[in-house]
Amino acid sequence: MSYTGSQVRQMFLDYFAQNGHTAVASSSLVPHDDPTLLFTNAGMNQFKDVFLGFEKRPYVRATTAQKCVRAGGKHNDLDTVGRTARHHTFFEMLGNFSFGDYFKNDAICFAWELLTDVFKLPKEKLYATIYLDDEEAFTIWRDEIGVPVERILRLGEKDNFWSMGDTGPCGPCSEILIDRGEHLRCDAEECAIGKCDCDRWLEIWNLVFMQYNRDETGTMTPLPKPSIDTGMGLERITSVLQNVGSNYDTDLIRPMIAFVEELSGQAYHRDDRGFPFRVIADHVRSCTFLITDGVLPGNEGRGYVLRRILRRAVRFGKVLGIDRPFMYTIVPVVVQLMGDAYPEIREKNDFVQKVIKIEEERFHETLHEGMRIASEMVNKVKAEGSTVLPGRQAFALYDTYGFPLDLAEDIAEENDLTVDKEGFQAAMNEQRERARAARQDTVYGAGMEFWSELYSQQGATRFSGYQALEATSTVQAIVRGTEVVTEAQAGEEVQIVLNETPFYAESGGQTGDQGIITAGDTVVRIVDTKKMAGALHVHIGIIEKGTLQTGDAVTAQVNGARREAIARHHSATHLLHKALKETLGEHVNQAGSLVEENRLRFDFAHFSPLTREEWQAVEDRVNAQLLADLPVNTEETSLEQARAAGATALFGEKYGDQVRVVSMGEYSMELCGGTHVGHTSQIGLFKLVAEGGIGAGLRRLEAVTGSAALAYMNSQEETVRTLAEKLKVPMNDVNRRVDALQQVLRDKDREIEQLLTRLARYQVDDLLATGETVAGVTVLAAQVQAPDMDALRQMADLLKAKIGTGVLILAAVVDNKVNLVAAATADAVRQGVHAGNIVKEAARVAGGGGGGRPDMAQAGGKQPEKVMDALAAAKQVIKNQLGA
Template sequence: MQALGGNEIRARFLDYFRSKGHEVVASSPVVPAGDPTLLFTNAGMNQFKDVFLGLEQRPYRRAATSQKCVRAGGKHNDLDQVGRTARHHTFFEMLGNFSFGDYFKVEAIKFAWDLLVRELGLPADLLTATIYEDDDEAAAIWSEKIGLPEYRVVRLGEKDNFWSMGDVGPCGPCTEIIYDRGPEFACDGPECAVGKCDCDRWLEVWNLVFMQYDRDSSGVLTPLPRPCVDTGMGLERIASVLQGAPSNFETDLLKPYIDWLVTTTGRDYGRGEEGFPFRVIADHARSCAFIIADGVLPSNEGRGYVLRRILRRAARFGRVLGFTRPFLHQMVPIVGSIMGETYPDVVEKQDYIQRVIEGEEARFLETLTEGTRRAEEMLARASASSAAKGLPAGRRGELPGKDAFLLYDTFGFPIDLTEDMAAERGLVVDRAGFERAMEEQRRRAREAREAAGSDDEALALAGLLEGQPVNRFVGYDRLETRTAIRAIATAGEEAGPRLVDEAGPETGPVHVLLGEVPFYAEGGGQAADRGVVESGLGKAEVTGASRLPDGKVVVTAEVKSGRLKTGDEVQAVVDADRRRATARNHTATHLLHRALRDVLGEHAAQSGSLVTPERLRFDFSHFGPLTPEEVREVEDRVNEAILSSRPVRASTTAYREAVAGGAIALFGEKYGDEVRVVDIDSLSRELCGGTHAATTGEVGVFKIVSESGIGSGLRRIEAVTGLEALERFRRAEAALAGAARALKCDVSEVPEKVEQLQAELKSYEKEKERLESKAAQASASTIADRAETIGPYRLAVGALGPMSIDGLRQVGDRVRDRLGGAGAGTVVLLGAPTQDGERVGFVAMVSKPLVDKGIHAGKVIGEVARVAGGGGGGRSDMAQAGGREPGSLSEALERGRALFRGALEEMARGGTNSPVSRSPGGF
């Protein structure tokens, strides 16, 4: 058996299947394109799903890939198992070969055996095959074609060896190839054997799925007319076998991460529990790098939430190893050194990936302290509750599952960490309650994904038009065409669309399927075309166009006059002005994308866009707001490209050739083998199906109107071009001219005049503050001089002129100071209407000696404010409130005077039962 490195194993696998006539297809991103039902790409077959379902045709019938996969979140979630076993990962590579109606079981099994035994050198006597219990065909192939003895062909049930894409649809038996790692890896179970034990001795290295049936809703299996093959072999697993490594983590694909941790922390790595944090961090660092490289950023929902949990889990275990500052970002170069040749984007985006990880880890370390505090509080409550119930020491009850889930969900605490902290206090965690809360979250996530992925009308419409051939889009070359109406269906009806033979003004909106369609269907961020469809008998206004799941383009229209019938010859005409405006904005979007990458760096990748005739919106990855200088430079670069009037060319080519030639493939978009490339002469080259200007000069002018943040690490630019930009300049010019007229100056003098007015205003405000302070001093003196003496105590009550609540507090402080300060036995109660005269404010202050004796300012101020139609409260020594009835100011103050006076008189007589005390019976 040869000791091959991970990169060489991948290369040999792909070369082998290339030699067997397979098309070697590049890995798709870890974010599935066009499939909202999947959080992440979790298997090699994901990118071929539509091919297996018969919805997509490829120019090849057999393929091989090495697919980047993530299993964390959703149905396939290995997150909490990572580090505990030798073979679970959040990120891994799946080597796979596929047949789309070409070869089947015989060839698939022969290929797998030949590659493993002859090409990679695995000992044949250490391999066992499992098959589905009823798959006699596979059993015969293994025994007769391969020569495996009967005892090494193990039949298992549906749970282990029958695969399905869902409850209904394609499905079939599978055969798994198991490698015997030897008795030293065996468990102590009584039946340690293939099919009876899942211990580390029996390692599944390759799974071959034979999709040969279609299962209906009643469970009936019907043979597929074109059976397919889908296989998967984990690169990390086969590497552990070929390298003689005791686990995946000791292979050359993962050990460098552990070595770095050992060197950096000075701690020893062990394969047992003591090595758990090392394995978690090694896996998670790699996973984070690839997820971020494919366009995901940490957030509180969907894929971003999963990324955040992975990253924070790694950071938490970094604390276990002694890290007190962000460290994960330092491991990103290791990813590039191991896998950069195969996946160059992790090297090209290394700085960006590091900055995202470092920022998120720093934020988490800030919240981790708070999370630990919350965990301690929850555990203390649980301990106290169980002690109160008289439970014996050493088993003080349990932490509620909902609390454990809150820690897990909000602070990223792994459940095992919470269980460890609980065990230290003699508690257990209500694991069942935790799982219920987790399942509830999964249910909500499933519903959200299903809602996002469903378009009932489009699916229903596709079903109605199933017999119609896919129509042809001719709108790249011409804006009108003579064609025929193939079908008409109602639109927007609650019961769903239905086919009709004809439509008139009374029909309402309809979907129209044309033989040829010049209208661009909404997609790729570009708004749909509008226009008209007319015949000699009727005319309809086209309000939109959309592409159905099967590729047909339908237009949405309303008949304005006459009638349109199925079979009518019609003239379909696009609104040319609207199309040209949209094209200008789309070309400007490409120029903006290039300019942002040039100014900010290659990490400034598009994450979303909207192109309409009126404006463009562009979302991109970046860490913070653009400076005014950066905005200006981006704007200048785009306008320089416009002024140079460069040609804009579109061509169709193979996807691999386009990407190899430098074309940018956008995050989240799904591409076929043939793609359209829009090339702006040496400036920009992107895969794009949208409509564009013929030259950059047609864009006219480009103006950014806003730049803002829309989430963690995401920015948004909105801009206008052409006539819209000109109109915006005119509005700005008119506003500036109006300001000049109001300021009685020339337009060029407006900034200087505004600065002058601001300086004058600031001077007036200072003078106003000085006068208010002087008035407050005078008012304070007057109110203090009129203060009542009640035994040893002083009570000052006063009404003032219009004043803010802050002004009232300042006067109150001065009155209190004149009466002896906070240490004397004083009470101050003030009120004043607000400066707009619509409300009234109150402030009450009670000195510390009186607070200690039971008088509470907050209780009294609430009573005072209620008289004036308001409410409020505060501390025992200082409180404020407001009311809606300024006319009740005097009455309210007298109410407060009476309450405070009564309390002070009681105290002066030596009483202790204050009517404004903090006791339950007081105010």
């Protein structure tokens, strides 16, 4: 029996739910608090802190269908996607997990029962691989499951040993493979598991036995509670159950290929001719899910990867003859196929389409510009007598304009050139290294592994800052640089860990608290508070007086006035979020925020600048809630209940099963761990101060509240007062006076323009006398006085009207730059004169460029000292054109 991909997903989840596993929703593709990870790329990502012991869940068994993206870097080379039957950027990973509950025996038995009893795969076609010396797994497969010894293969560390990193949890794996038949064997001398990587031997499930902890020396010690992490690609198992040769032929992806067939008018083939179809189908899934999860096209990080994926698909659309924005039209197909399993893509359908369409339109413009740049690069290489396009130039095309290497090679080949692939790859590797380095997360020199180890020793910090701004506590650790010390002296910068703290650690956009920690006469000034390893509050400060020692009893006191100012701004972001939705539409979603004592910054999804009316409407809506004095209440509840009640979950935030809900009357309800005012009236006043775009479909607002808003208003008033004094009018008369002055300026501009026109006429009469005759054509080349390019063109028009049969080039130096205009009469053009070529050569001599029509052209240069040389070069071009 053949199952649909959706049925396979549900059957997997149902099976494990029936066996005591909690079905956990897929986490966002944007990992929270994990700087080592660009995207969620495995089912275990959302349970990483559980496996490390940093987080407790109300269950010890879980199952998920996790959306994943692997694009670029060590996990997936984009160029392989679509070339093979299995490579994807977006895919779904089915998994079951045990957190110190069951281990190898149950994990293997569950997997075998699901594959053979539920999915009905033939037992005689299934093989198991184990780690070389994993006798326990070997015994289970042989004795419990009954797999013949010849179908249990031992492989080395590369294939069958998993680790979370250089240190930490690790353990052997057991993979389950299926023999898809002799007809799919490869040409290798020995086509066998572990010897080749062909489609005959298909790995369908990987069972990871997390049983050791590896330290810095490489020593592995048994974990007290071994755990299980498994992963089975939905697309891969579906291809087996539907008996098709490629993931792209399953009903999870094939409908998108069919849609592209209709768009392009071309038929899909399963060989290399179908490569563009597969790229587009894969990439539109990635784009849909990434944008839904809050990623927008950009020039850095996740936004850059999304942009590359989208532009790569557009490029292959061009290969199929689709020379218009089209990717956005495939999004409804993705929604139809996957919207039931992931309702968020259905909710964001319109928004996703808008973002993709805008980016496609921009890329079509960029691609046109890129072709121009590529042509210039090729011409320069040929002019230098070389036959190789430098790799770094090819990479610049790739990096800036989205040109894949094969497109650069096509352009080069058309011009009898080759591309320096080694140079291209070197530039690519340098960029990857920069990206990797940028993702390294450090706090004052100490990396994540350092804080994770400290957390494992000290445990979580108890936060009491919701209830009080002061607490009696004990110093658990003092860190100086990257070293744990037992004491620190006055003048030293330190990071302090307490067992309990009222200090809020930076999280959810809210900046960390400041204040003081005292122990007798010892005073530590805390300048920031960070959260490390999930739950460890790190107080960063300077010892101003005395000596601090581990174990000291201390008093931790938050700067109350600063905390209150931060709370006002944080509560205002909740009201702002709601007001934006009411004013602009439900598509508005928070995409990031920063909450400080003197301002707030709020990023949100929207496609155009706010109009003056929208700006005022948002401000008015927020301030109306302040006047309404809404009570601000917080409540701990389950994530499921909070969502059912309508609470808004924010982009980029990680939520456990228990969440904190912040409600402001009936106006706003959001999941939030930050600190807030007790009533909205305590915010005082809300004032927007700035708005702008920061990416495709992404806007940024800045605002101030409370005393910061009052200071802003006072500053604005002082500006108007100063202006009124300078204009010698009352403050309420400034607008009228400015309007009057602007009218005076307009009148003066017209007078100046008239005077310049008269001056130009006087210059024209003088210049005509300087012309010389070449082959019956009057040639005029001169430097003149002109305030701008418009005036220079006007002078050229006047000369052209009086010169008879003639050609002219004028130069003027404006703001230390050269303006050039060339013009030719119709009969001069018929004799071979071309103004565009004349001005182009003059501009080259003056250190610039430009061109235009045969009868009129303009250009610019950066070297005013070469004006006369440029005019001389222009005269020579004219003589050459006239054959003189």
